[in-house]
Amino acid sequence: MDNLPVLLRSYGIQPTLQRLAVAEGVLGMDSHPSADQVLARIRERYPTISRATVYNTLNLFVKKRLLRTQNLRDGTVLFDPNAGPHHHFVDEETGEVLDVAWDAIRVAGLESLDGLEVSEFQVVMRGRRRSRN
Amino acid sequence: MDNLPVLLRSYGIQPTLQRLAVAEGVLGMDSHPSADQVLARIRERYPTISRATVYNTLNLFVKKRLLRTQNLRDGTVLFDPNAGPHHHFVDEETGEVLDVAWDAIRVAGLESLDGLEVSEFQVVMRGRRRSRN
């Protein structure tokens, strides 16, 4: 987290000032921002960065597998800084997205699907956050 | 399938000419069309129907639970005529969406999630269609 240039290089990404700003922004955000949320966050610190650059950079990060995209909100893509496999819970009231640990859920039966070769999967849940008591 | 007006009424939807056209279009389509795909389909038969009407009607159908929406494609909502619970498989090459029978997959562990009350869930898979042999 502290040495971003090294992190980027380890993913095959040439570190530039703008890319470091995007990395700093997206990795430090609470879980699952949209591109424009990332843009807004970054412009607090770097008000001159262009929208195209942020979009380009986020897409680059996805191609290089530093981020993943998730379709968990109507009509917009969310970026997921959590690279490893995990599931997702969507709060029905707020739309907020939470990670669910991979090992918390067991899924069986994927091998025996007729003509389908599954390369990845996740469980997508919707519901409400229970009030703690 | 043959008596659409009755079907719509049973979902609390006042049948109009336009709504019947939309129902006919969306229910007869191969699985998971986007709104604009539905619009294009319907205009083959009813070239004068307005885009706003198709969008309004699809949203009405969702509110009345005749259809569901699915976030399975980047940046656009897909409509799912299959009302019952099922899982989804997305072809990584084409983006095509296939239903997977609910009973084909077993999921365990949802009850014991810390602060989360799951009201619905599905497994979303990505991969390739295996060539039949």
Place this chain on the structure above:
DNA sequence: ATCGCTACTTAGACTACGTCCAAATTCGCT
């Protein structure tokens, strides 16, 4: 150091998807 090539960034135009609005039409009811 400077030349030249490639990579990166940028503003703004453009497209796609979806909603909103105000006017026109149709529907259901008396």
Place this chain on the structure above:
DNA sequence: AGCGAATTTGGACGTAGTCTAAGTAGCGAT
């Protein structure tokens, strides 16, 4: 027929995202 409510409509609008063409910066070789 006549009235109020529901529905439909075209077009304006908003938002998410891509594309383009030009400018800028980085880097290696001389």
